[in-house]
Amino acid sequence: MDNLEVIGIDLGGTAIKLGRVLKDGTCREFITIATPQPAMPEAVVEAIIAALEQLNSERKCIALGVGMPGPADAEGRIAKIAINLPGWYDVPLADWLEKETGLPTIIANDANCAGLGEAWLGAGRRFRNMILLTLGTGVGGAVILDRKLFIGHRGAAGELGLITLNPDGPPCNSGNQGSLEQYVSVRAIRRITGKEPAELGKLAKDGDKEALAFWEEYGRWLGAGLASSIYILSPEAVVIGGGVSASAEFFFPATLAEIERRVMPTSRVGLELLTAQLGNQAGIIGAAKLAWQMLEGRANN
Numbered sequence: 001m002d003n004l005e006v007i008g009i010d011l012g013g014t015a016i017k018l019g020r021v022l023k024d025g026t027c028r029e030f031i032t033i034a035t036p037q038p039a040m041p042e043a044v045v046e047a048i049i050a051a052l053e054q055l056n057s058e059r060k061c062i063a064l065g066v067g068m069p070g071p072a073d074a075e076g077r078i079a080k081i082a083i084n085l086p087g088w089y090d091v092p093l094a095d096w097l098e099k100e101t102g103l104p105t106i107i108a109n110d111a112n113c114a115g116l117g118e119a120w121l122g123a124g125r126r127f128r129n130m131i132l133l134t135l136g137t138g139v140g141g142a143v144i145l146d147r148k149l150f151i152g153h154r155g156a157a158g159e160l161g162l163i164t165l166n167p168d169g170p171p172c173n174s175g176n177q178g179s180l181e182q183y184v185s186v187r188a189i190r191r192i193t194g195k196e197p198a199e200l201g202k203l204a205k206d207g208d209k210e211a212l213a214f215w216e217e218y219g220r221w222l223g224a225g226l227a228s229s230i231y232i233l234s235p236e237a238v239v240i241g242g243g244v245s246a247s248a249e250f251f252f253p254a255t256l257a258e259i260e261r262r263v264m265p266t267s268r269v270g271l272e273l274l275t276a277q278l279g280n281q282a283g284i285i286g287a288a289k290l291a292w293q294m295l296e297g298r299a300n301n
Contacts, residue, residue, distance in 0.1 A: 003060060004022075004023070004060055004061075004062050005020045005021060005022055005028060005060045005061050005062070006020075006021055006061060006062060006063045006064065006065060006288050006291035006292055006295070007019065007020055007021070007052065007055060007056065007061050007063075007064050007065070007288070007291075008021050008065050008066075008067075008113075008283070008284035008285060008286070008287035008288030008289075008291065009048060009064060009065065009066040009067065009284070009287055010067045010110060010113065010280075010283030010284050010287060011035070011044065011048075011066060011067060011068045011069065011110070012035060012069060012110070013035060013039060013069065013084050013085060013137075014034070014035055015032050015033070015034060015035055016032070016033050016034075016035050016044070016047060016048060016051065017030070017031070017032050017280065017281075017283065017284055018030070018031050018032075018033075018048075018051050018052070018055055018284065019031075019281065019284040019285070019288065020055060020056070020060070020061065021284070021285065021288035023292055025120060025121045025285060025288075025289070027281060027284065027285065027288075029055060030281065030284070031051060031054065031055060033047060033050075033051050034047075035047070038086050038087075039085045039086060040086060040087045041079075041087055041088055041091045041093070041096075044085075045093070045096050045097065045100065048097065049097075049100050049101065052064075052101060061103060062103065062104075062295065063103055063104045063105065063106075063291040063292075063294060063295050064097055064101065064103050064104070064105040064106075064291060065105075065106055065107075065108075065113070065286075065287035065288050065289070065290040065291030065292075065294070066093065066094075066097070066105065066106070066107040066108070066287055067107075067108055067109065067110035067112070067113030067114070067283040067284075067286065067287045068082060068088075068093070068107055068108075068109065068110055069082050069083070069084060069085065069109075069110050070082035070083060070085075070088065070109065071109050071155060071156040071159075072107045072108050072109060072155055073154070073155045074151060074152075074153065074154055074155035075155075076094065076106035076107050076108055076155075076290070076294070077092065077093075077094040077095065077106075077107065078090055078091065078092055078093065078094070078107075079091040079092075079093045079107060080155075080156070083138075083173050083174075084137075084138075093105075093107050094106060094107050104291075104294060104295070104298070105291075106290050106291055106294045108149075108151070108286075108287065108290055109140070109142075109151075109158070110140065110283050111132070111134050111140025111141055111142050111158070112142045112149055112151065112158060112286070113142075113282070113283045113284075113285075113286030113287045113289075113290065114132060114134055114140070114142060114241055114276070114278075114282040114283045114286055115130075115131070115132035115141075115142020115143070115144055115149065115158075115239075115286065116142065116144070116149050116285075116286035116289050116290065117278050117281070117282040117283065117284070117285035117286030117287075117289065118130075118132055118239050118241065118276050118277065118278055118282055118286075119132075119144040119147060119149075120285065120286070120289050121278065121285055122239070122276060122277040122278040122282060122285075123237070123239045123274045123275065123276050123277045123278075124144060124237055124239050124274075126237075127144075127235070127236040127237045127272075128144075128145075128146055128147050128236065129144060129145055129146065129233070129234075129235045129236050129237075130144045130235050130236060130237040130238070130239060131143050131144070131160060131229055131233060131235045131237075131238055131239070132144075132238075132239040132240075132241060132276070133160055133161060133222075133226070133238070133239075133240055133241070133242070134161075134241045134242035134276075135184055135185065135186075135222075135240060135241070135242035135243070135244035135245055136185065136186055136242035136243055136244070137185060137186050137187060138161060138173075138181050138185050138187070139160070139161025139162075139179075139180055139181040139184055139185050139242075140159075140160075140161055140242075141158045141159055141160025141161050141162075141229075142158050142160075143157065143158040143160070143233060145233075149290075159174075160180070160225075160229050161179065161180050161181040161184075161185070162174045162176055162179045162180070162181060163179060163180050163225060163228050163229065164176060164177070164178055164179060164180075165178055165179060165180045165182070165183055165221065165224060165225050166178030166182075166183075169182050169183070170182045170188075170191075180221070180222075180225035183218075183221040183222075183225070184218060184221055184222050184225065184244070185244075186243065186244060189218075189244070192214075193214060197243060197244045197246070197247060198243075198246070200214060200215065200247065201246055201247035201250065204247065204250045211250075212250065215247060215250035215251045215254070216250075216251065216253075216254045217254075218251045218254075219250075219251030219252065219253065219254025219255040219257075219258065220254050220255075220257075220258045222240075222251065222255045222258075223254065223255040223256065223257065223258025223259045223261075223262065224258055224262060226238060226255070226259060227258070227259060227262040227263050230259065230263050230267055230268055230271065231263060231267050234267050234268070235271065236270065236271065236272065237271065237272040237273075237274055238271065238272070238273050238274070239274050239275070239276050240273070240274070240275055240276065241275070241276030241278075241282060242276075245275050245276060248275045252273060255273060256273055259271070259273070
């Protein structure tokens, strides 16, 4: 098994990332291809197959793991919906890939993959219980309990970015209103400030008072949203990933202060607030971990 590999795939709206990963988590090779536009399921599968021919030329790969921007079913076979990809409703993605490649395949929500990757080899590796939020175009979430990914009985658990922060707030693509995503996502930052997160981060570094005040308010929103998840799950760590986390130094103090203000000490004792460590490979690593777990489960049955 030492020389065998699985391929982790992170499917996004603009790019598809793929990596060959050994059983110890070592990523041997990493490539990125453009997501076909429009990103219809058939076109995406064709692009993945072509990339796999390039990446698996030595035929060492024995399984595939795929993270996708939306929920999968509990068995990791069907892409239930991808809000930002056209035509993605109940797509039997694992079956299609298995038919084309002959490789056993498992799929999962991309934030779940990122959370599993961080729990395995990243910021969460010291903890048995943690949650992850990805602060990007939307806000994804993942729950790790006893070092295992928790997805609920139908596979859709862990949507931490969709909890209600303000019942009268802006509408959300999920159908909710005033969700946490509507206050801390990239889209929300653009709506509220008219600026990009990176621009606000640079302004804050330069001491701009308005930018610093925005990040403090942002930290309060994030802390208020996290309070609900902390009360329910009492994790050892909260890991924050996604592009907005690059400015964590400007909002983490306010986030921690808000958590301490809202959450009883008994529910947050020893809690650590951390930034993710695996960057844009987190989804690939987590998807690969799912593939290795699938193979181990089959071997034990």
